[in-house]
Amino acid sequence: MYFPSSRPWADGETLSEHLERRGVSRRDFLKFCGEMTAVLGLSSAMTPKVAAALAAMKRPSVIWLQLQECTGCVESVLRTGNPSIGDLVLDVISLDYQHTIMAAAGHQAENALQQAMKDNKGEYLLLVTGSIPLNDDGIYLTIGGRTAKEILVDAAKGAKAVIAVGACAHWGSVQAARPNPTGAVGVSEVVTDKPVVNIAGCPPISDVVTATIVHYLTFGNIPELDYDGRPRFAYSSRIHDQCPRRANFDAGQFVEEFDDEAARKGYCLYQVGCKGPATFSPCPIFLWNSGTSWPIGAGHPCIGCTERHFWDTMSPFYKRMPDVAGFGIESKVDLIGAALAAGAVAGVAAHATATGVHQIRERRRERELPIVNQPPSGKKE
Amino acid sequence: MAKTKVVVDPITRIEGHLRIEVQSENGRIADAWATSTQFRGIELVMQGRDPRDAWAFTQRICGVCTVVHAVASCRAVEDALDIKIPANANTIRNLIHGMQFVQDHVIHFYHLHALDWVDVVSALKADPAGTARIARQISPWPNNSETHFRAVQDRVKTFVSSGQLGIFTNGYWGHAAYKLPPEVNLLAVAHYLEALDWQRDVIRLHTIFGGKNPHPNFLVGGMASAINLDETATINAVRLSEIHGMIRRARDFVEQVYWPDLLAIAGYYKDWASVGGGVGNYLAVGEFPETDVRDLNSLYLPRGIILAKNLSKVLPYDDKMVQEYITHSWYEYEGGDAVGLHPSEGETKARYTGPKTPWTYLQDQDRYSWMKAPRYDGRPMEVGPLARMLVAYGSGHEEARELVKEVLDRLQVGPAALFSTLGRTGARGIETVLLARRLEHWYDSLVARIKGGDVQTFNQAKWEPSKWPKTARGYGYLDAPRGALGHWVEITDGKISRYQCVVPSTWNCSPRDAKGQRGPYEAALMDNHPLQNPEQPLEILRTIHSFDPCMACGVH
Amino acid sequence: MTALERPPRAPRMHLGSEAQPPTGKYQWIYLWELPIRVMHWTAAVAIVVLATTGLYIGKPFFMTGGEASSHYLMGWVRFLHFSAAAVLVTTGIVRVYWLFAGNRFERLAALFPIRPRDWANMVKQVKYYLMIKPGDAPQYLGHNPLQQLSYTGIYALTAVMVVTGFAMYGQSNPDGMFYRLFQWLVPLLGGIQIVRFIHHVSTWIFLIFIPIHVYLAMRGDVMERSGTISSIISGGRFVRSDVKYVDE
Numbered sequence A: 001m002y003f004p005s006s007r008p009w010a011d012g013e014t015l016s017e018h019l020e021r022r023g024v025s026r027r028d029f030l031k032f033c034g035e036m037t038a039v040l041g042l043s044s045a046m047t048p049k050v051a052a053a054l055a056a057m058k059r060p061s062v063i064w065l066q067l068q069e070c071t072g073c074v075e076s077v078l079r080t081g082n083p084s085i086g087d088l089v090l091d092v093i094s095l096d097y098q099h100t101i102m103a104a105a106g107h108q109a110e111n112a113l114q115q116a117m118k119d120n121k122g123e124y125l126l127l128v129t130g131s132i133p134l135n136d137d138g139i140y141l142t143i144g145g146r147t148a149k150e151i152l153v154d155a156a157k158g159a160k161a162v163i164a165v166g167a168c169a170h171w172g173s174v175q176a177a178r179p180n181p182t183g184a185v186g187v188s189e190v191v192t193d194k195p196v197v198n199i200a201g202c203p204p205i206s207d208v209v210t211a212t213i214v215h216y217l218t219f220g221n222i223p224e225l226d227y228d229g230r231p232r233f234a235y236s237s238r239i240h241d242q243c244p245r246r247a248n249f250d251a252g253q254f255v256e257e258f259d260d261e262a263a264r265k266g267y268c269l270y271q272v273g274c275k276g277p278a279t280f281s282p283c284p285i286f287l288w289n290s291g292t293s294w295p296i297g298a299g300h301p302c303i304g305c306t307e308r309h310f311w312d313t314m315s316p317f318y319k320r321m322p323d324v325a326g327f328g329i330e331s332k333v334d335l336i337g338a339a340l341a342a343g344a345v346a347g348v349a350a351h352a353t354a355t356g357v358h359q360i361r362e363r364r365r366e367r368e369l370p371i372v373n374q375p376p377s378g379k380k381e
Numbered sequence B: 001m002a003k004t005k006v007v008v009d010p011i012t013r014i015e016g017h018l019r020i021e022v023q024s025e026n027g028r029i030a031d032a033w034a035t036s037t038q039f040r041g042i043e044l045v046m047q048g049r050d051p052r053d054a055w056a057f058t059q060r061i062c063g064v065c066t067v068v069h070a071v072a073s074c075r076a077v078e079d080a081l082d083i084k085i086p087a088n089a090n091t092i093r094n095l096i097h098g099m100q101f102v103q104d105h106v107i108h109f110y111h112l113h114a115l116d117w118v119d120v121v122s123a124l125k126a127d128p129a130g131t132a133r134i135a136r137q138i139s140p141w142p143n144n145s146e147t148h149f150r151a152v153q154d155r156v157k158t159f160v161s162s163g164q165l166g167i168f169t170n171g172y173w174g175h176a177a178y179k180l181p182p183e184v185n186l187l188a189v190a191h192y193l194e195a196l197d198w199q200r201d202v203i204r205l206h207t208i209f210g211g212k213n214p215h216p217n218f219l220v221g222g223m224a225s226a227i228n229l230d231e232t233a234t235i236n237a238v239r240l241s242e243i244h245g246m247i248r249r250a251r252d253f254v255e256q257v258y259w260p261d262l263l264a265i266a267g268y269y270k271d272w273a274s275v276g277g278g279v280g281n282y283l284a285v286g287e288f289p290e291t292d293v294r295d296l297n298s299l300y301l302p303r304g305i306i307l308a309k310n311l312s313k314v315l316p317y318d319d320k321m322v323q324e325y326i327t328h329s330w331y332e333y334e335g336g337d338a339v340g341l342h343p344s345e346g347e348t349k350a351r352y353t354g355p356k357t358p359w360t361y362l363q364d365q366d367r368y369s370w371m372k373a374p375r376y377d378g379r380p381m382e383v384g385p386l387a388r389m390l391v392a393y394g395s396g397h398e399e400a401r402e403l404v405k406e407v408l409d410r411l412q413v414g415p416a417a418l419f420s421t422l423g424r425t426g427a428r429g430i431e432t433v434l435l436a437r438r439l440e441h442w443y444d445s446l447v448a449r450i451k452g453g454d455v456q457t458f459n460q461a462k463w464e465p466s467k468w469p470k471t472a473r474g475y476g477y478l479d480a481p482r483g484a485l486g487h488w489v490e491i492t493d494g495k496i497s498r499y500q501c502v503v504p505s506t507w508n509c510s511p512r513d514a515k516g517q518r519g520p521y522e523a524a525l526m527d528n529h530p531l532q533n534p535e536q537p538l539e540i541l542r543t544i545h546s547f548d549p550c551m552a553c554g555v556h
Numbered sequence C: 001m002t003a004l005e006r007p008p009r010a011p012r013m014h015l016g017s018e019a020q021p022p023t024g025k026y027q028w029i030y031l032w033e034l035p036i037r038v039m040h041w042t043a044a045v046a047i048v049v050l051a052t053t054g055l056y057i058g059k060p061f062f063m064t065g066g067e068a069s070s071h072y073l074m075g076w077v078r079f080l081h082f083s084a085a086a087v088l089v090t091t092g093i094v095r096v097y098w099l100f101a102g103n104r105f106e107r108l109a110a111l112f113p114i115r116p117r118d119w120a121n122m123v124k125q126v127k128y129y130l131m132i133k134p135g136d137a138p139q140y141l142g143h144n145p146l147q148q149l150s151y152t153g154i155y156a157l158t159a160v161m162v163v164t165g166f167a168m169y170g171q172s173n174p175d176g177m178f179y180r181l182f183q184w185l186v187p188l189l190g191g192i193q194i195v196r197f198i199h200h201v202s203t204w205i206f207l208i209f210i211p212i213h214v215y216l217a218m219r220g221d222v223m224e225r226s227g228t229i230s231s232i233i234s235g236g237r238f239v240r241s242d243v244k245y246v247d248e
């Protein structure tokens, strides 16, 4: 079980200190502890013990907003290995709002959110999965009757740090693919007054999410980010440069069709559209699902899911080149290119012939003219 | 007493964004409205795409049932282009999808549904020795020891005494509708935690064949995971034995933990066997083709229709009878909003007409959801585990009948009890047992084929667009954990020109249709349904959760 | 510039005008100084290597079998590509320097058809090549406006290749210099795949340019017998003394 320091989040502050600073008296606190002791079915003699434990303990509050999403990112985090999701939720953090697993619903759920925001103002960690639809006043996602944008702006105000988990929260993912019917955008386009950590991927590997949280809890700050707000510890190398099939790439050994001889030897997937050369992700190093495998390991090309707009720029997924709008139905660039180049050669030949005919007529009238000076045998004067 | 308007938004412990409004009267629910509050427009995003990419896009409709849209999409494209996938690919898809069912259902039971029946706080009062005694009576599971339950209880105590209740904040603890003794509550809490680790471990089967979970990779024409016993980077003996280990672990947990827990807990809630039935029409498209998807006789879970709870007559299913209505939804149809469209002619054009946010009530609105309303031959249909088990039962599926009988005998209720909230939750358990066992069979058939020298996983013949017809239409059916799923694709000049999905939760969460018929959630909430305290809508959660809603699926 | 002897004034001549057949004498003038010529041919070879290896990188048409460790085909091809890229960049640096140090035919201004007369002349030049008005080509000592435009274009394209190429190259080492120098381009263009796409498509523009360019150079030689090809070898060409050149 992983157990980071229980209170780095508040610079050594304990719950009782914290409560005192917020105007909760020692008496009120002990009263609360008495009630807790009763709820727990313990004898009242235990109250001081509970109070002592409580006063010293405080798990950092985490609020998790789920916006326009498929819940794949939540599921991914549920598969986390170190810490396991049970350890994370029971021992490491206080997950005060999370739709998929929280007990309360409706008003009780929304009250939990408001309470957590109030109690931990300026100190909670805000996790967001899902995008924010901005078209038509954001009507494409409401929770408790409020729009996603409103909820996010509200929750971000008191957050100490914001972590956007997954492609949806990063930049909108599939719903932001052409033509982006709902105007979906990522968190960083709505929360602009504080740094947003983007845990890229559709979904990301769970360990990257939990490691970012643990980093924050252990070191008290967010990890170093790349140009797109992604933590460098996970997104600083290309798949292609860490891929076990790279030796096959360098050797010139490629799968040309799925399940061909080369595929059955585990050769490189470059020719069937692998986007490993265009994708920064730790998949080949961290691997998926507790080190089990990863897309290329299972014979499927990488589709570039950690990169912004990958649905449009990395597709067609089985072609190496994007299907840039206006370039015809297939990615026929090479056909067009080769045709034009051949056309140029043919055009040149035709032009030369026409010129030749013309020239014969012209020639007859021209006279040879004498030369005045001679070239200085290639030397500069 | 006057009718009280009640709003539950968000419904939590489901996938996605669901709002339920009811009118309650004398502790009963008099009327109900189910609203999906999210729309993404993925059917529109599909247009102009390469059909071979479609599985990946549609897969992102939902990360909970993560494989079902991918497979349905592959099947739709394979249907359109007349591609037959190799037997190995079919078996691998069954293994992946089968494990999806098993894992999804167990997560649903422990992590999404259990807190409707299990009072976590009450578990603190349990005597761990008593829990161990009960546990040993119902199951040989090795973790059923007093020490184990005591450790769990201590852990929960520490947690609760921290004063930070996290995800358990504001739960309905102590509500009169909770009926389990503390010892059984503790049992369930212990297995809640165990199931968290279990689900993570068994789903790695997806990772071996598809590279990751959620969202494993698929391939039109077969599967990308090549088989070669003599290479390291392929499906080889190491991978096969890992898979076999997961299958065994999945089955052990289902038979020794989930199934006994389900029966034990259900015993305390028999009153819920007469609540929450609903529309009474059931639809199963069938799933797990054991030869080929076109061979309907080879479906392990059969296809069929049951109308008006008539179990003695399973009618044939014809996909031509499916239509989607939008009369009470925020869309418009070119030919007018009162008609139903078959998905192959389906349209998705959003048009919001509701009130300005923040909303107070939607129940007085004519249109109130992003969900379309699918109807079969004009009827609302319930889909999902209950529909499948009823159809299997009605069609004489031996293994299903046995398990259904076991449940009814143990609870001492008749078959009518199936048409209820409890019946739905029970059917899910039955189905999980069936499939956890069937996984072994598929595994064996894969190994036998490899042994016989057949390692083919992909059919190359129609991969290149030059071999496709100028226009083509396809239908991909699949029965997903939450019920009958259909993808309809139209391909023009090598690109997708129309894409429509009719999804389990679209059926179940559908709003009213042109005739005013309510959808299954709405009808179930009005079927003899209690609501003691509108401030604590625990009963609403029980029935809604029994459907295992997935809103991202339903609307997409 | 000392190399250029001003040809004697002569009556204005139009190649196509039958009334006035050309008169006067030929004169050798020095146009392209050594750095330009060396640059030109080095770059030409580098580009041919880049395009060939690039096409292989884009679609590896040969493959190897057996143990990966006993082959390095793609490795060598990429090595060649990157080596040629280095050579190309070197020639580019020389050319940039010579934009300021060169003679007036080589300087920056000579690469831009900016004056109104240049545009009028360009139209004439096009008509000449299209044989609409075969006799009406304005005469230039250095690059005519059409050449100016296409050479400037090809320089720009080379710059595009270099920048997009290094943006891709840099990605293999995000701590390296090339990443820091060129990474800004990637989000600007909408992702590395767009960068790759531009690099890939532009290759075809080179492959279209090269035959036309070579043809027109040779054509100049043959038609005007003015040593256009040899000018980029020896540095000078023969011109008519009696012709009025636009850029005299």
Ligand code: HEM
Residues within 6 Å of the ligand: C036, C040, C043, C044, C045, C047, C048, C106, C142, C143, C147, C151, C154, C155, C210, C213, C214, C217, C218, C228, C229, C230, C231, C232
């Ligand atoms: C990769 C192939 C080539 C490229 C990219 C290329 C590019 C260029 C460029 C940019 C210039 C303008 C030089 C300046 O003023 O800075 C030029 C000039 C010239 N090139 Fe090339 N060249 C190529 C191959 C050739 C070949 C094969 C020939 C001869 C057959 C040739 C003949 C010439 C001549 C004669 C000039 C002088 C232009 C004039 O003023 O008419 N080039 N070339």
Ligand code: HEM
Residues within 6 Å of the ligand: A277, C047, C050, C051, C053, C054, C055, C057, C058, C059, C078, C081, C082, C085, C086, C088, C158, C161, C162, C163, C164, C165, C166, C168, C169, C196, C199, C200, C202, C203, C206
């Ligand atoms: C006229 C000049 C050049 C031509 C015609 C050319 C052509 C090409 C082509 C056709 C490709 C294959 C693109 C694909 O399909 O992915 C390529 C790849 C590449 N080129 Fe160039 N290129 C040129 C200059 C450069 C330069 C100056 C660099 C700078 C380093 C460069 C670096 C690269 C890189 C890094 C790749 C990708 C290689 C890989 O991913 O393994 N290229 N080039």
Ligand code: NFV
Residues within 6 Å of the ligand: B015, B062, B063, B064, B065, B066, B068, B069, B480, B481, B482, B483, B485, B503, B504, B505, B506, B549, B550, B552, B553, B554
């Ligand atoms: N198809 C699908 Fe679904 C739905 N509804 C399925 O099991 O969950 Ni996300």
Ligand code: SF4
Residues within 6 Å of the ligand: A069, A070, A071, A072, A073, A074, A129, A130, A165, A166, A167, A168, A169, A173, A174, A201, A202, A203, A204, B060, B063, B215
């Ligand atoms: S990023 Fe991908 S996996 Fe995560 S919620 Fe969005 S669509 Fe689902």
Ligand code: SF4
Residues within 6 Å of the ligand: A239, A240, A241, A243, A244, A245, A246, A247, A249, A267, A268, A269, A270, A274, A275, A276, A277, A296, A302
């Ligand atoms: S499989 Fe993909 S990432 Fe791996 S070496 Fe080949 S192209 Fe690169």
Ligand code: F3S
Residues within 6 Å of the ligand: A201, A202, A239, A279, A281, A283, A294, A295, A296, A301, A302, A303, A304, A305, A306, B212
């Ligand atoms: S598709 Fe995504 S999961 Fe990894 S291998 Fe590629 S980044």
Ligand SMILES: [Mg+2]
Residues within 6 Å of the ligand: B043, B372, B500, B501, B502, B503, B555, B556
């Ligand atoms: Mg639909």
